[in-house]
Structures are given as C-alpha cells and as structure tokens.
Amino acid sequence: xxxxxxxxxxxxxxxxxxxxxxxxxxxxxxxxxxxxxxxxxxxxxxxxxxxxxxxxxxxxxxxxxxxxxxxxxxxxxxxxxxxxxxxxxxxxxxxxxxxxxxxxxxxxxxxxxxxxxxxxxxxxxxxxxxxxxxxxxxxxxxxxxxxxxxxxxxxxxxxxxxxxxxxxxxxxxxxxxxxxxxxxxx
Amino acid sequence: xxxxxxxxxxxxxxxxxxxxxxxxxxxxxxxxxxxxxxxxxxxxxxxxxxxxxxxxxxxxxxxxxxxxxxxxxxxxxxxxxxxxxxxxxxxxxxxxxxxxxxxxxxxxxxxxxxxxxxxxxxxxxxxxxxxxxxxxxxxxxxxxxxxxxxxxxxxxxxxxxxxxxxxxxxxx
Numbered sequence: 001x002x003x004x005x006x007x008x009x010x011x012x013x014x015x016x017x018x019x020x021x022x023x024x025x026x027x028x029x030x031x032x033x034x035x036x037x038x039x040x041x042x043x044x045x046x047x048x049x050x051x052x053x054x055x056x057x058x059x060x061x062x063x064x065x066x067x068x069x070x071x072x073x074x075x076x077x078x079x080x081x082x083x084x085x086x087x088x089x090x091x092x093x094x095x096x097x098x099x100x101x102x103x104x105x106x107x108x109x110x111x112x113x114x115x116x117x118x119x120x121x122x123x124x125x126x127x128x129x130x131x132x133x134x135x136x137x138x139x140x141x142x143x144x145x146x147x148x149x150x151x152x153x154x155x156x157x158x159x160x161x162x163x164x165x166x167x168x169x170x171x172x173x174x175x176x177x178x179x180x181x182x183x184x185x186x
Numbered sequence: 187x188x189x190x191x192x193x194x195x196x197x198x199x200x201x202x203x204x205x206x207x208x209x210x211x212x213x214x215x216x217x218x219x220x221x222x223x224x225x226x227x228x229x230x231x232x233x234x235x236x237x238x239x240x241x242x243x244x245x246x247x248x249x250x251x252x253x254x255x256x257x258x259x260x261x262x263x264x265x266x267x268x269x270x271x272x273x274x275x276x277x278x279x280x281x282x283x284x285x286x287x288x289x290x291x292x293x294x295x296x297x298x299x300x301x302x303x304x305x306x307x308x309x310x311x312x313x314x315x316x317x318x319x320x321x322x323x324x325x326x327x328x329x330x331x332x333x334x335x336x337x338x339x340x341x342x343x344x345x346x347x348x349x350x351x352x353x354x355x356x357x358x
Binding site: 016017020021088089090091092093094095096097098099102173176177180183184185 | 192195225229230231233237238242247250251253254257310313329330331332333
C-alpha cells in the first residue's frame with residue numbers, strides 16, 4: 001500500500017487511484033452505451049421509414065420515422081460534442097483561462113443550445129405526423145396541429161425544468177467564475 | 187486503464203506533495219477541509235494529466251491545479267479561505283519587505299493582526315499572496331494565474347502596501 005503524508009495525516013494514494021480508475025471506467029461505459037443507443041435508434045427509424053414508404057399507401061405515414069431518425073442522428077453528434085467538451089475540462093490551465101472556459105461552459109444560451117433545437121423540432125414534427133395518423137375525427141391539419149402543440153408543451157416543460165436546474169446548479173458556478181475573473185483582471 | 191498514467195500520476199504526486207500540502211495549508215485551516223481539498227487537487231491532477239504536454243514546468247502546472255482547485259473548491263473553504271501566518275515557510279518578511287516591522291510584529295505578538303489583515307484580503311489577493319509565500323518569482327506567478335508579469339508585480343506591490351499601511355496604523 002502506497003501512502004504519502006498529507007500534512008499530519010498519511011494519505012492512501014493506491015486507494016484513491018483505484019477509485020479514480022473505476023470512475024473513469026464507469027463514465028466511459030455510460031458514454032459508450034448512450035452513444036451506441038443513439039446510433040442504433042437512427043438506422044432503426046430509417047428502416048421503419050423505408051418499410052413505411054414501400055408498404056403504406058399514404059406517404060405522409062413515412063415522414064414521422066424519417067424525422068425521428070434524423071433527430072436521433074443530430075442528437076448523437078451533439079452528444080458526442082458535449083462529451084468532448086466535458087472531457088476537455090483542464091485544471092492545469094492558467095487561472096484566468098480556466099475561469100473564462102468555466103464561465104462559457106456554464107452559460108445557458110450557447111451556440112450548442114441552438115443546435116439542440118433542431119432535433120427537438122424534428123421530434124415535434126415527427127411525433128405530430130405519427131400521432132395525427134391515429135387520432136379520430138377532424139381533418140389532418142387540425143389533428144396535426146393539436147399533436148404538435150401537445151408535444152411542444154411537453155418539450156417546453158422539459159426546457160423549463162432544465163432552466164431551473166441550470167439556475168440552481170450552474171448559474172452560481174458561472175457567476176462565481178465571472179466575478180473571480182473580473183477581480184483578477186481589474 | 188493504462189499503467190503508465192497511474193505510474194506517472196503517483197510519481198508526480200509523490201514529488202510534489204510538499205507543494206500541494208502547502209497550498210492546502212494556506213487555504214484550509216481546518217484539518218478535515220484540508221484533507222478534502224488535498225483529495226480534490228489529486229483528483230484534478232488525474233483528470234488533467236492526459237492534457238499535460240509539458241509546455242509549462244511541472245511545478246507551475248501543479249501550482250495551477252492547486253490554486254484553480256482551491257478557487258473553485260465547492261466546499262465551505264471557498265468563502266472562508268484563511269491564511270495562517272505560522273504556516274508560512276518564507277516568513278513574514280516575504281510579505282512586508284520590512285525587517286523592522288517583522289521584528290516588531292513578532293516581539294509585540296501582533297502576528298494575529300497580520301493574520302487578520304491577510305484574511306480580509308479578497309480571494310484572488312490571497313491566492314497571489316500564497317504564491318508569494320511559496321517563494322515563487324513574479325514570472326512564475328504570472329504563468330500560474332495567467333496575467334502579465336508587470337500586472338502581477340503591480341498587484342502584489344499594491345497588496346503589500348495595503349498590508350503595511352494597515353499594520354502601521356494599528357500600531358500607532
């Protein structure tokens with residue numbers, strides 16, 4: 001067992017390294033599983049799209065799976081990018097640079113946030129096309145509009161919950177990083 | 187996970203444990219907080235190790251991680267950073283550049299006042315002072331914090347002047 005002296009107390013380095021390696025492995029596995037799930041869902045919906053295109057009389061029925069497939073594909077790339085950003089956190093940078101990057105990372109509205117709107121809209125349209133098919137009565141446009149607003153409300157609630165989480169957890173970190181940066185540079 | 191990273195990490199930690207301990211001592215007067223901060227710094231060394239390309243000296247890199255972790259440390263240590271005069275290896279003189287004042291402070295047991303004044307400084311000023319007390323050059327401090335050397339000189343000069351003024355006014 002390797003120990004080093006931490007002020008007056010001995011510190012078990014081997015135990016810490018074991019813990020760190022396990023955490024790295026857990027994170028890697030979780031990231032891979034999520035990535036594989038997203039890359040699996042894309043061809044799955046694209047296959048459904050082709051089947052629907054061939055078998056269904058009404059081509060509108062194939063639009064839903066196509067939009068879902070595209071949504072998952074874009075989401076997979078966004079997730080890959082977010083994962084890269086998370087991995088690039090570097091405490092070995094000069095303090096000002098680290099604080100600047102931290103403030104950017106914890107910003108609510110970033111270019112990446114806008115990109116997330118693309119798959120979300122694709123899911124909204126895809127869901128609306130799929131659900132409208134199965135709703136009784138009224139014309140297609142009314143059913144489609146109703147389904148679209150329904151899913152848009154669900155996504156809006158999700159965004160609001162996400163905003164509340166950001167305000168509680170990430171905003172204080174961003175504000176702290178910005179105030180420290182301002183103090184260093186004044 | 188490759189053993190090379192593990193070996194490299196252990197070697198770096200063993201070779202720099204005094205530096206890490208010193209920063210922890212400046213920032214956390216409480217033994218339990220100090221241990222948490224020490225562990226947090228080690229975790230960040232591990233996380234940043236793959237990105238270390240050797241552009242900076244290893245000691246500079248270690249100080250950067252220690253200072254950055256201390257500044258962003260999520261525990262109560264952040265707002266209540268306490269610099270302890272008795273843990274300063276370079277002595278009070280490194281701070282005040284004044285042998286006479288140092289002697290007066292020691293003989294008149296006014297070290298507590300110096301400690302109190304130090305702890306009134308802002309978080310960033312404390313970070314700068316902790317590096318001065320480690321005996322680092324202005325160039326090294328500038329590399330760690332990410333400011334220009336003249337900027338660091340001005341800041342440290344200002345802090346020292348402020349400390350001297352306050353201590354002198356207390357003694358009058």
